[in-house]
Amino acid sequence: MYHKFDLFLMDIQMPELDGFETTAIIRAPDSKVIDHNIPIIAMTAYSSSIYQDKCISAGMNGFILKPVVPGFLIDAIKNVFYDKTNQFIFKQKVKLNQKYIFDEKALITFTQNDENLAKQILLKYFQEMDQRIPTLKKYCKEYDLNILSKEGHFIKGLSQSVGAIKLAKSSYELEKIKDQKMMNACKILDIVSADYISFKDAVKQTRWWG
Incomplete structure (x- = not known):
């Protein structure tokens, strides 16, 4: 049975067919897709303008970062449906300033301005990170660049959500480490650890702690 949908939220990193390959099938005129022109919004943790352009070149209509912020998602959907020229006009930019x-x-x-929720999320974030940082050092000793890269990707996404911008930047460097030397990975991991401590200390000085 075929179903018609109004919008496609496309996860770029999927196990068998990734978001780019899936979009190509949807846009192909000879595929069995009902609506080849269905609006597609890319969802990914990669924030570079080059990656955004790659999504648009692949035939997608919008772009939003993960973890998804509800307000940004609503804006992305509005931009897709109300832009009569069907041009990509929404970009969620994350400034990873040192x-x-x-x-x-x-x-x-x-x-969304929920103070109690913010405190709960921060509490879970710190609980998660307090366990992950020592584990990362273990992977460094075991020379496992692939796992370190995946961990960097995971930490980057979490850190962007809670406002740990500097930590998100260093985690992104760790994410790219799989094609480099282990010596570099351990140095970047030291920076990630230091940035995490700095972030935790900064939060302790605000109303969001405790």
């Missing part, structure tokens, strides 16, 4: 340790606005946006 001077930012804790961006409270990012946390507030993610939790």
